[in-house]
Amino acid sequence: MLNVTDINVYYGSIHALHDMTFHVNDGEIVSLIGANGAGKSTTLKTISGLLRSRTGDIEFDGHSISRTEPDVIVRQGLTHVPEGRRIFLSMTVEENLDMGAFTVREGKKQALDDVYDRFPRLAERRSQIAGTLSGGEQQMLAMGRALMIRPKMMMLDEPSMGLAPILVSQIMDIIVELNKAGTTILLVEQNARLALKISHRSYVIESGRIVLSDTAENLLNNDQVKKAYLGG
């Protein structure tokens, strides 16, 4: 589904990603784990076209997207739930979802019903201003908004950030459900244990390089990973 080959990304003169190569197969949950500033969010932003790679190629669903505009990438069915939720705070819940379907003209109503089915909390609060939602609800809204285009693949940037543990496990359950329903997932998480628990495979990123890649199960038992990311 997604093939990232040898990308190098720079912020001005700072070399943020080094020769990064990884892939996500159809139907998988793949996670990128690593410390703060390792380059996880940068990777997602590059894939969704918000940043450009100087080298290499990104292929999604058989097409190269490394030079494609972000709005066209969304139309191709790859959606990005950015870090910090980034919902439209002064719009209502329903207006937010409506914006999510900005690139589609047909089947909006059905998509909206599906999102409300998956997130009944959003249905209850459909005419509430999004800025007044709780953190967990805002995360649900951000995910719901991304689902409005019925994406083939969804990239989630730190969905657990700033949420209470009970909400975090709820969000993780939803991610697994979405995946079971056929959406491929690329997940970025600082909370490595959480990510590894629900992923099929995972890549460990350190200072803009992939240093380890394996099945999530193996990584959970890897001594190096345990020491660095899972607290012994």
Add this chain to the structure above:
Amino acid sequence: MEKNLRSFFRRSTLNVILCVAFFAAVSYMISAKILNRYYTNIINLVLIYIIAAVSLNLTCGYLGQLPLGHAGFMSIGAYTAAIITTHFTLPDIGPVSGKALLFLIATVAGGVMAMAAGVLIGLPALRLKGDYLAIITLAFGEIIRVLVQNIKITGGAMGLGGIGKYTNFGWGFFWTVIVVAFTYLLINSRHGRAIKSVREDEIAAESVGINLTYYKIVAFAGAAFFAGVSGSLFAHHICYLEPGNFGYNMSIEMLVMVVLGGLGSISGSIIAATVLTIIPEVLQSFATWKMIIYSLLLVVVMIFKPSGLMGDYEFSAARLISRMLRRKEAAPKLPENYTEGGESDD
């Protein structure tokens, strides 16, 4: 859906009727000399500033950028139109006066030139945000002023005279209606929602598939077009152009109108443009205190109502009338839990 459509037509019919009535009333007062020349001039000036302020609100209020070069676009429109009307004549075609037709063409041409400049400056400038965009557009305004001062066709520093006084209440009103209708329809369309979402959060807008550059340019160019139109009306109102007319002071004045009226409120821009154009005239007799009172007013409003006079609220005649009717019905006996009809938008 059908109900929405019906109520839209009902509302727009009401708005059309109100517009026509207002136009007829003022036209009558002008022709019957109830409003003398001095008042008529002020009214025309008010309309010119309304056009400029409402268009600036598109970039400032709805798109959420901070451009400081609005006077530059007005200047381009003013000079383009003035050069056209002073260099060409059109014969009368049937009942249509050649002068009026020429003025219409010149004004549209002024708008188009300003819009072209808007696209040109917008493409690089709109990649920047906040302070940077402000500085670039400020510089753009100054470049236009210096250019105008140094080329021949604009009359250089001497200015451009002999411009016909074509701007009258009819033209001012016509363009005001156009700019208000355009802005209102754009903002409430799918494109308008995209423009507003750019203001809310650029990254979020991009992540739902909104082409940032495209929508920024659309809003910026639309605003530039109407700035050019207002420039043309201004030129044919004062009949004499000099480069100093459109300095950055004027850009700031426009910005003050938009912020004072409320970012993202068309009615706010209209009210602020009206008040701020009339106040200096009213205070004419307190010449020394004029600017102090004017400035104090701004300070006071910004302290007590930082979101501007109207916030992002819109005046709606339909809502006002239906609320009055409802009040009349409810008047004999107020229900115990009676509350002021909410601020919900219809």
